[in-house]
Amino acid sequence: MKRPPIIPLILPFLFLTSISSAAKPSPLPPLTGFTAADMPGDAGGAALLRWNAVGGAAEGATMEVYASDTARPGWVKIAEFPAAERTEKDMDLPFWAWRPAPGRHALAADTSSAFGRPDEAQEIEFKLRLVKGGASVETAPVKVVIGGNWFNVSRFNNLVLMLTIIIVFFWTVSHAKRKGLFIRRIAGLDAIDEAIGRATEMGRPIYYSTGIGPMSLVPTIASTSILGEVARKVAQYDTSLKVPHFDPIVMTVCKEVVKQSYLEMERPDSYRDDINFFVSQDQFSFAASVDAMIHREKPAACFFIGHFMAESLLLAEVGATTGAIQIAGTEQESQLPFFFTSCDYTLIGEELYAAGAYLSKDPMLMSTLKVQDFGKAFVMLAVVTGSVLLAAGAVFGWEPLMRIVGQLFKAY
Amino acid sequence: MIFIKKHIPLFICFFVGVLTLGSYYVPNAGSENYIEMMNKWENIVAGFAFLLGLMSLFYSHFHKITRRAPGWGYSLFVYAGFLLVVVPAIVSNGQPMKGPDMTSLGWIYRFVFTSLSGTMFAVLAFYIVSTAYRAFRIKSPQAFVLFAAAFMVILGRVPLGQMMWDGALGWTGYQVTDVIEWLMSVPVVAGRRGIMIGIAIGGIVTALKIIFGIERQYMGKD
Amino acid sequence: MKNALEKFLKIDRRLIFLALTVLLFAPIVRPLGLPNKNLGKDVVNTYNYIEALPERSFVMLSLDYDPATRPELHPQAVALVKHALRRNLRVGIFTLNAGATGMIEDIAARIPKDIAPDKVYGRDYVIMPFQPNPVAVMTQLGINLYEIYDKDRNGNPTKDMEVMKGVKSVKDMGLGICITGTAMLDYYVAYVADKYKFPMAGGVTAVSQPGYGPYLQTGQLKGLIGGMKGAADYETLINDLEKGTSGIDALSLAHVLVIVLILTSNIIMLVLKYL
Numbered sequence: 001m002k003r004p005p006i007i008p009l010i011l012p013f014l015f016l017t018s019i020s021s022a023a024k025p026s027p028l029p030p031l032t033g034f035t036a037a038d039m040p041g042d043a044g045g046a047a048l049l050r051w052n053a054v055g056g057a058a059e060g061a062t063m064e065v066y067a068s069d070t071a072r073p074g075w076v077k078i079a080e081f082p083a084a085e086r087t088e089k090d091m092d093l094p095f096w097a098w099r100p101a102p103g104r105h106a107l108a109a110d111t112s113s114a115f116g117r118p119d120e121a122q123e124i125e126f127k128l129r130l131v132k133g134g135a136s137v138e139t140a141p142v143k144v145v146i147g148g149n150w151f152n153v154s155r156f157n158n159l160v161l162m163l164t165i166i167i168v169f170f171w172t173v174s175h176a177k178r179k180g181l182f183i184r185r186i187a188g189l190d191a192i193d194e195a196i197g198r199a200t201e202m203g204r205p206i207y208y209s210t211g212i213g214p215m216s217l218v219p220t221i222a223s224t225s226i227l228g229e230v231a232r233k234v235a236q237y238d239t240s241l242k243v244p245h246f247d248p249i250v251m252t253v254c255k256e257v258v259k260q261s262y263l264e265m266e267r268p269d270s271y272r273d274d275i276n277f278f279v280s281q282d283q284f285s286f287a288a289s290v291d292a293m294i295h296r297e298k299p300a301a302c303f304f305i306g307h308f309m310a311e312s313l314l315l316a317e318v319g320a321t322t323g324a325i326q327i328a329g330t331e332q333e334s335q336l337p338f339f340f341t342s343c344d345y346t347l348i349g350e351e352l353y354a355a356g357a358y359l360s361k362d363p364m365l366m367s368t369l370k371v372q373d374f375g376k377a378f379v380m381l382a383v384v385t386g387s388v389l390l391a392a393g394a395v396f397g398w399e400p401l402m403r404i405v406g407q408l409f410k411a412y
Numbered sequence: 413m414i415f416i417k418k419h420i421p422l423f424i425c426f427f428v429g430v431l432t433l434g435s436y437y438v439p440n441a442g443s444e445n446y447i448e449m450m451n452k453w454e455n456i457v458a459g460f461a462f463l464l465g466l467m468s469l470f471y472s473h474f475h476k477i478t479r480r481a482p483g484w485g486y487s488l489f490v491y492a493g494f495l496l497v498v499v500p501a502i503v504s505n506g507q508p509m510k511g512p513d514m515t516s517l518g519w520i521y522r523f524v525f526t527s528l529s530g531t532m533f534a535v536l537a538f539y540i541v542s543t544a545y546r547a548f549r550i551k552s553p554q555a556f557v558l559f560a561a562a563f564m565v566i567l568g569r570v571p572l573g574q575m576m577w578d579g580a581l582g583w584t585g586y587q588v589t590d591v592i593e594w595l596m597s598v599p600v601v602a603g604r605r606g607i608m609i610g611i612a613i614g615g616i617v618t619a620l621k622i623i624f625g626i627e628r629q630y631m632g633k634d
Numbered sequence: 635m636k637n638a639l640e641k642f643l644k645i646d647r648r649l650i651f652l653a654l655t656v657l658l659f660a661p662i663v664r665p666l667g668l669p670n671k672n673l674g675k676d677v678v679n680t681y682n683y684i685e686a687l688p689e690r691s692f693v694m695l696s697l698d699y700d701p702a703t704r705p706e707l708h709p710q711a712v713a714l715v716k717h718a719l720r721r722n723l724r725v726g727i728f729t730l731n732a733g734a735t736g737m738i739e740d741i742a743a744r745i746p747k748d749i750a751p752d753k754v755y756g757r758d759y760v761i762m763p764f765q766p767n768p769v770a771v772m773t774q775l776g777i778n779l780y781e782i783y784d785k786d787r788n789g790n791p792t793k794d795m796e797v798m799k800g801v802k803s804v805k806d807m808g809l810g811i812c813i814t815g816t817a818m819l820d821y822y823v824a825y826v827a828d829k830y831k832f833p834m835a836g837g838v839t840a841v842s843q844p845g846y847g848p849y850l851q852t853g854q855l856k857g858l859i860g861g862m863k864g865a866a867d868y869e870t871l872i873n874d875l876e877k878g879t880s881g882i883d884a885l886s887l888a889h890v891l892v893i894v895l896i897l898t899s900n901i902i903m904l905v906l907k908y909l
Contacts, residue, residue, distance in 0.1 A: 041439060042439050043440060043444055044441055118441075119445070148439060149440065150440060151437060151438060151439075152439045155436070155437050158436075162433075165620070169624075173626065218614070218619060221618060221622065221627075221630070222618060225627065225629045247465075248458075248461035248462050248463075248464050249458065251464075251465060251468065252464065256631070274472050277469065278466070278468045279469070282529075284529050284532035287532060288532055310533060313536055313543065314535060317539040317542075317543065333603075333607050333608075340547075341543045349610050349611040350610040350611055350613065352614070353611075353614030353615070353618050356627065365621070368617055368626065372610075372614055372617050375617070376609070376610065379613070
């Protein structure tokens with residue numbers, strides 16, 4: 001009996017299976033153009049990943065981003081999003097730091113949650129995986145060293161503006177000794193002489209509060225310079241001055257300021273260390289204590305200049321009931337209405353910062369007011385120009401112009 | 413002597429100011445660590461300064477008591493109040509609760525400190541009403557605008573006011589909350605932004621004056 | 635009559651205080667039950683944002699108010715805690731204000747009693763200790779909160795708690811809400827919300843509320859609850875009326891008194907001018 005031919009029987013079967021597998025289409029296209037680089041201008045812990053778009057295959061697909069610290073192998077998923085998202089145009093970076101390429105995706109992959117953010121650079125591997133239905137395709141891993149950078153390029157616009165202000169500042173200071181600068185009348189500051197004179201005539205004390213802000217706040221700093229001028233006049237007329245404090249550091253600074261004023265007016269004998277005294281670091285305890293002092297001593301003048309919150313009305317109203325002349329100034333817009341209604345004179349926001357120059361008439365300080373004017377002029381010009389350009393861009397569909405203007409004035 | 417009293421403080425102020433300003437543009441971990449260190453130092457200085465303030469407080473009140481200055485009786489309350497809170501705090505180890513029970517510190521916090529603080533804040537309500545009675549008098553066109561805006565906001569913020577508006581002006585189709593919404597979103601925000609910008613610029617210039625040593629009040633006599 | 639009208643214009647403020655006292659006291663003794671229909675848009679936005687959060691999302695609640703502002707802000711905090719826990723969200727209570735610890739104890743005592751008795755500490759909510767130096771804390775919240783909050787207020791390690799699972803920084807949280815009577819919300823917006831692109835909402839006193847308009851318009855704040863009215867609105871939304879709503883009656887009468895006084899003084903002024 002002859003054996004049946006096996007190979008001729010198997011061959012057609014093998015041929016048919018190979019045809020059927022060659023005819024089945026690949027479910028997902030390969031991910032191409034995948035690159036990884038250190039994220040520029042950051043504090044570390046992030047990488048800039050870029051890859052080519054996958055076209056129609058992105059519909060309904062999800063992109064997963066994996067990272068692995070080469071020092072501690074093991075893949076960790078750090079991001080997951082719909083595959084059509086995160087195009088290069090979507091990156092929140094300004095035009096001078098980023099040029100998006102068409103047909104490409106980009107992601108700022110933050111690994112700090114997974115691997116922390118050590119001070120030194122770390123070597124991280126990244127890979128992408130495109131998932132759709134049950135199918136998936138992934139890239140080969142790419143290594144990159146990520147770390148902190150020395151300059152945040154996104155903040156270049158801010159840096160240019162700051163340097164411009166500093167140049168203008170030095171220019172105005174260097175031209176300080178030129179002819180006198182015009183400053184419009186600030187009624188509240190002119191009234192200081194009147195208030196101190198009134199206190200001297202009536203033989204009643206003057207109360208000066210620097211508010212509840214710490215020394216690091218600019219209104220508190222402005223208040224100490226006004227206190228210096230007030231103390232100078234008080235020393236000259238030998239009036240009684242009391243300065244209750246909320247913050248011990250502010251108290252220490254104000255002690256030096258008042259002492260200096262008395263020494264400059266050659267009245268060291270009149271100076272007392274308890275002119276400045278600490279009350280409490282609790283807002284309403286401070287207000288209650290100062291209110292009680294004002295109510296008992298009935299000062300002739302009260303100055304409330306600095307950073308105030310809810311206690312502003314408590315202080316101002318009690319001062320008003322005693323009949324004192326009141327001069328107030330704060331940068332808190334929410335408290336300005338209370339001061340307006342209860343005080344005789346109110347300094348609004350930036351008038352506070354001009355006070356030092358206004359009162360001392362020092363040419364150097366007065367010239368720096370020009371910088372404030374320059375700043376405001378620049379802002380007004382920017383608002384008008386920016387609004388016109390954005391409106392034009394919106395009307396005529398100039399999307400690049402709108403993007404540029406928007407990014408130019410954005411704080412990154 | 414001038415070198416120590418004038419030049420060194422000015423240099424420290426300049427150096428730290430420029431470094432802190434620069435750290436905004438340098439995202440490095442070193443920059444962040446520097447800012448954190450400055451914050452910690454500030455906390456430490458504030459802690460010691462508080463001790464200084466406390467000593468100043470006790471010193472001035474002690475003198476008032478010994479000299480029998482007017483109002484010296486109130487100075488006794490400073491010491492009494494201090495002991496009233498500090499002793500229970502030490503006894504309770506700084507804990508307001510011990511399991512489900514309130515400690516003596518918790519009791520003082522809840523029934524003394526909270527009540528007193530709330531009372532002081534509540535006094536504002538009375539002052540605001542009496543101030544409003546004085547302040548919202550129409551003496552000029554601007555005062556009328558102020559009055560009209562205040563009238564609508566005061567009315568529209570509470571259910572009773574909303575009901576009154578609906579009864580009187582509901583036929584206009586505009587609810588008072590729509591009017592308030594417009595007022596708060598447009599003129600109020602515009603005014604606030606303007607003031608904010610002016611304050612920010614003033615703050616920048618003041619800070620530059622201090623960093624570059626033009627404003628030197630805080631240093632005392634040259 | 636002219637004299638009488640002039641006297642009324644210069645009325646002793648203590649009489650005004652007395653009138654206000656009576657009008658504030660009366661509705662507390664006998665509530666009017668005024669309906670709170672017109673809800674603030676920003677309060678509704680806050681509510682909707684929390685409603686849209688997936689279950690078991692982590693919500694950071696920073697309670698930074700002291701006892702003085704308790705009447706306005708504590709009802710907001712209670713209403714938010716109720717809403718978050720009843721939505722099956724994880725809640726982390728933080729504070730950067732030493733004065734708030736007492737009120738947090740209040741809330742902590744109420745959660746197992748009436749706010750959410752089925753919720754378990756350590757699994758559904760956690761209370762962190764007070765930390766000084768807000769700026770440093772906020773910076774660390776965006777990187778690794780366990781550098782500062784390695785233990786909760788009772789001294790238990792936080793990293794392995796079930797409530798903290800998967801949460802290492804604000805980037806892993808669903809929402810942050812700061813309730814404060816100071817400028818703490820401004821700091822949160824600058825150092826957390828903007829810096830780490832983290833959604834934040836706020837609860838503030840009524841007097842501070844208008845100042846946050848710019849943040850709401852730019853989307854830096856997702857919502858804002860303002861004052862006692864805001865608390866009452868939120869209680870209406872979560873269908874659980876409490877202290878916020880009970881204060882609205884008194885608030886209403888006080889507002890009406892202010893309007894009556896303003897109108898009266900202006901009418902008298904007009905009459906005197908043309909008399």
